[in-house]
Amino acid sequence: MIEEQPVAGPYTHARTSISRTMGLVLLALLPATLYSLYLFGWPAIFLFGTTVLAALVFEAGSLRLAGKRVRPFLLDGSALLTGWLLAMTLPPWAPWWIGLVGAFLAIVIGKQVFGGIGQNLFNPAMVARVALLISFPLEMTLFNAPVPLFSAQAPGFLDSLAITFGQSNQLDAVSSATTLGHLKTELGRGVTLDTASGGVESLWQLTLGEASGSLGETSALLLLLGGLFLIYKRIITWHIPLAMLGSLALLATIFHLIDPQSYVGPLTHLLSGAAILGAFFIATDLVTSPVSIRGQLLFGAGVGLLVYAIRTWAGYPEGVAFAVMLMNACTPLIDHYLKPRIYGRDRKGEPLNYADERGEA
Amino acid sequence: MGAENLIKLFKIRGGVHPDDRKQLSAGQAIEALPMPPLLHIPLQQHIGAPAEPLVRRGELVKKGQRLARSQGAISAPVHAPTSGRIMGVGGYPAHHPSGLSVRTITLKPDGKDEWTDRLDPVYAPFSLAAEEIAQRVADAGIVGMGGATFPSAVKLNLRKRYALHTLVINGAECEPYLTCDDRLMREKPAEILEGVRLMARALGVARILVAIEDNKPQAQAAMRDAAKPFAEVSIVGLPTRYPMGSEKHLVQTLIGKETPARGLTADMGVVVHNVATAMAVHDALYLGRPLISRVMTVTGGAIRQPRNLHVPLGTPLSHLIDFCGGFKEEPAQLISGGPMMGQPLPSTRVPAVKGSNGLLALTAGESESAEEMPCIRCASCVQACPCGLVPLEMAAHIRAGGLDNSVKLGLLDCIACGSCSYACPSHIPLVHYFNFAKGELAARQRSQHKQGETKRLAEARSERMEAIKRAKREAMMKRKKEMEAKKRAQEEAKAAPEASDKPTADSGVEA
Ligand code: SF4
Ligand code: SF4
Numbered sequence: 001m002i003e004e005q006p007v008a009g010p011y012t013h014a015r016t017s018i019s020r021t022m023g024l025v026l027l028a029l030l031p032a033t034l035y036s037l038y039l040f041g042w043p044a045i046f047l048f049g050t051t052v053l054a055a056l057v058f059e060a061g062s063l064r065l066a067g068k069r070v071r072p073f074l075l076d077g078s079a080l081l082t083g084w085l086l087a088m089t090l091p092p093w094a095p096w097w098i099g100l101v102g103a104f105l106a107i108v109i110g111k112q113v114f115g116g117i118g119q120n121l122f123n124p125a126m127v128a129r130v131a132l133l134i135s136f137p138l139e140m141t142l143f144n145a146p147v148p149l150f151s152a153q154a155p156g157f158l159d160s161l162a163i164t165f166g167q168s169n170q171l172d173a174v175s176s177a178t179t180l181g182h183l184k185t186e187l188g189r190g191v192t193l194d195t196a197s198g199g200v201e202s203l204w205q206l207t208l209g210e211a212s213g214s215l216g217e218t219s220a221l222l223l224l225l226g227g228l229f230l231i232y233k234r235i236i237t238w239h240i241p242l243a244m245l246g247s248l249a250l251l252a253t254i255f256h257l258i259d260p261q262s263y264v265g266p267l268t269h270l271l272s273g274a275a276i277l278g279a280f281f282i283a284t285d286l287v288t289s290p291v292s293i294r295g296q297l298l299f300g301a302g303v304g305l306l307v308y309a310i311r312t313w314a315g316y317p318e319g320v321a322f323a324v325m326l327m328n329a330c331t332p333l334i335d336h337y338l339k340p341r342i343y344g345r346d347r348k349g350e351p352l353n354y355a356d357e358r359g360e361a
Numbered sequence: 362m363g364a365e366n367l368i369k370l371f372k373i374r375g376g377v378h379p380d381d382r383k384q385l386s387a388g389q390a391i392e393a394l395p396m397p398p399l400l401h402i403p404l405q406q407h408i409g410a411p412a413e414p415l416v417r418r419g420e421l422v423k424k425g426q427r428l429a430r431s432q433g434a435i436s437a438p439v440h441a442p443t444s445g446r447i448m449g450v451g452g453y454p455a456h457h458p459s460g461l462s463v464r465t466i467t468l469k470p471d472g473k474d475e476w477t478d479r480l481d482p483v484y485a486p487f488s489l490a491a492e493e494i495a496q497r498v499a500d501a502g503i504v505g506m507g508g509a510t511f512p513s514a515v516k517l518n519l520r521k522r523y524a525l526h527t528l529v530i531n532g533a534e535c536e537p538y539l540t541c542d543d544r545l546m547r548e549k550p551a552e553i554l555e556g557v558r559l560m561a562r563a564l565g566v567a568r569i570l571v572a573i574e575d576n577k578p579q580a581q582a583a584m585r586d587a588a589k590p591f592a593e594v595s596i597v598g599l600p601t602r603y604p605m606g607s608e609k610h611l612v613q614t615l616i617g618k619e620t621p622a623r624g625l626t627a628d629m630g631v632v633v634h635n636v637a638t639a640m641a642v643h644d645a646l647y648l649g650r651p652l653i654s655r656v657m658t659v660t661g662g663a664i665r666q667p668r669n670l671h672v673p674l675g676t677p678l679s680h681l682i683d684f685c686g687g688f689k690e691e692p693a694q695l696i697s698g699g700p701m702m703g704q705p706l707p708s709t710r711v712p713a714v715k716g717s718n719g720l721l722a723l724t725a726g727e728s729e730s731a732e733e734m735p736c737i738r739c740a741s742c743v744q745a746c747p748c749g750l751v752p753l754e755m756a757a758h759i760r761a762g763g764l765d766n767s768v769k770l771g772l773l774d775c776i777a778c779g780s781c782s783y784a785c786p787s788h789i790p791l792v793h794y795f796n797f798a799k800g801e802l803a804a805r806q807r808s809q810h811k812q813g814e815t816k817r818l819a820e821a822r823s824e825r826m827e828a829i830k831r832a833k834r835e836a837m838m839k840r841k842k843e844m845e846a847k848k849r850a851q852e853e854a855k856a857a858p859e860a861s862d863k864p865t866a867d868s869g870v871e872a
Binding site (some may be wrong): 011118343 | 730774
């Protein structure tokens with residue numbers, strides 16, 4: 001008899017690679033990103049560039065320090081994506097060092113310390129965002145209304161350099177609260193929703209992105225299209241986004257129906273804040289979400305629930321980052337307990353039994 | 362009726378859609394390969410015990426003559442693919458990645474290709490009893506020709522232990538590149554159906570499903586035509602998806618039930634046989650011919666003229682390659698079987714055997730191989746796995762040496778289909794880990810068995826030693842007593858002493 005010898009088949013392979021996966025995600029983000037950069041003008045572009053570039057530099061540095069080969073890992077596109085996603089969650093006119101510190105937190109603390117790609121427990125961009133929010137609450141919550149590139153109010157190139165890289169008080173002049181932030185403050189003062197919503201953007205504006213907020217929060221429609229593209233390309237499945245948005249909408253509807261004056265309606269929840277960005281691009285982060293379908297449904301539902309809870313009852317008007325990180329922490333547990341059912345076995349792992357139908361002749 | 366899909370199909374989980382590249386050879390009609398100058402016929406071309414040679418060096422044999430007889434319940438005989446002289450029985454590289462030497466009969470064809478006069482065709486095989494059909498299939502040396510090479514007669518005798526109702530004929534041919542079953546169904550549908558119906562008779566089942574993937578419309582049409590007169594036969598179109606041809610998944614698609622873990626499809630009353638096997642059964646019963654040749658696909662980007670060939674068993678693969686015009690370019694990989702589950706070949710010297718369905722010579726570009734990267738937990742492998750496993754976790758445990766953990770995760774339920782490796786964007790050789798781990802487990806079991814054996818032997822030995830000691834002691838006592846008795850007797854009667862070693866011989870001591 002010949003001993004069974006391990007050999008590495010198969011000898012054909014799907015045309016997939018990490019860089020293709022990351023590249024498609026970036027492509028899906030591109031329209032929303034470009035539109036947001038247009039809306040917020042030069043300062044946003046500067047900040048975006050700084051963040052992404054810093055992410056790449058930190059990645060290369062960490063790889064070299066860790067003694068890994070820099071080229072294949074830098075080219076896999078994951079650091080670019082992390083920097084990109086982080087930039088999309090920052091206030092567009094934040095100073096440059098926010099992007100720099102954020103990139104450091106994301107790449108070095110959030111990813112490389114865990115052992116590099118695939119090893120991190122938490123979504124690196126969210127680690128950075130949460131850490132920034134706690135450390136620099138002022139800079140991280142100062143939003144401004146969109147002033148599209150080349151429009152009359154838009155700052156010029158040089159002014160913009162000053163906004164991002166210098167000391168400028170121009171921001172205060174144009175700053176305005178985000179929808180959820182505004183509603184939360186007003187509700188906190190005892191104002192009813194009807195009165196409070198007088199000063200906020202219409203849902204239509206939220207959909208198109210003509211509202212104040214971070215880069216990625218603003219254009220729900222383009223982000224949604226990007227997300228659908230990813231599902232179509234089978235980079236992500238529909239389970240996490242649907243479970244997350246579904247549970248968020250469900251909770252919002254229930255509470256809104258109970259007390260419309262104190263609870264914001266489902267559409268506002270879905271279209272504002274980073275809900276869409278979070279559902280399609282952040283919660284679905286491959287590394288930090290569960291691998292089984294049932295696990296993904298639970299994970300998504302958990303994120304939606306936490307987002308609602310944090311937005312409604314906790315101190316932060318936007319809860320996506322916290323919610324995602326909390327569920328990231330649950331991912332190993334979810335993966336452990338919710339495995340797919342093995343072929344030919346029941347959920348408990350026992351072999352299926354057709355004894356009743358099987359006749360022993 | 363044998364017409365359209367009358368039966369409802371059920372979905373299986375997972376699977377992948379590899380580029381099938383069947384167009385390379387699908388248009389080539391089956392051609393007979395000229396007899397090579399030497400045939401190397403291994404004694405083991407099947408699962409089970411190797412056959413026992415019946416011929417000696419120098420002997421002249423006729424085509425179809427039995428060269429080696431089956432040994433034990435699970436085994437198969439081997440016959441002469443042509444007439445000629447036996448050059449010897451000895452070691453020759455196996456049709457296996459290891460290329461290890463296995464016992465092989467070398468036959469030098471005499472060019473006359475003369476059949477033995479011992480062939481025993483049956484003119485009305487449907488009048489035979491089920492046992493008789495199975496016996497003839499066993500005598501013809503027929504094994505599962507889809508690659509599993511399990512002796513077919515053993516499967517035909519399953520009726521004795523299971524209540525069977527359906528025979529499924531596997532014409533899925535879901536591996537990319539391979540077209541031998543496709544061609545066989547297009548060219549010999551009537552013969553195949555005769556074989557199929559004979560097998561159904563042997564199994565005692567009334568329902569026959571011939572399942573063919575939808576990427577073979579001509580084969581479907583030919584089989585449908587041929588099946589028209591037979592109400593019990595349905596030709597079923599299957600969605601094109603790998604691994605549709607996996608026995609358990611094929612049956613699930615057709616009847617909607619999963620084969621229990623560690624069980625057989627017979628647990629659900631279904632037996633699966635391959636198209637080429639049905640053809641061989643036809644030849645064995647109608648023509649009395651044993652299994653001495655088979656159809657193989659020789660293809661791949663490196664082959665000049667991809668072809669489907671009718672190959673005498675034992676033909677060195679180099680002969681096939683030469684007949685197909687040789688290599689266009691140096692192949693990066695030579696594979697026996699399809700690209701998903703096929704095995705690399707150590708050299709082109711190895712012979713074609715009963716289970717060889719394809720010979721692939723792939724160029725570097727075709728295999729899409731790339732550098733391995735870390736796992737990004739993308740779950741592509743989880744989605745691709747048709748068995749509901751979590752390949753990334755099993756591989757991680759195996760890599761960390763946690764063999765037992767990987768078994769807990771279902772390692773032994775893995776059918777090694779390769780879908781996970783195929784889909785992995787990080788190009789992690791997942792199946793490689795699984796095969797390695799299964800090999801380790803088998804080795805461990807063997808050594809445990811050995812250890813157990815050694816322990817048992819050692820215990821038996823010390824027991825025997827004890828027994829010897831005891832016996833010696835007893836003998837000594839006895840002798841003493843006897844001596845005393847003797848003394849007394851001598852003293853009393855002064856008689857002659859008698860033999861006293863009898864008890865030692867009785868104590869049951871063996872070397
Ligand atoms: S397909 Fe590869 S990279 Fe993706 S989870 Fe599985 S092993 Fe990891
Ligand atoms: S090789 Fe095993 S683990 Fe991989 S897809 Fe096939 S059955 Fe699943």
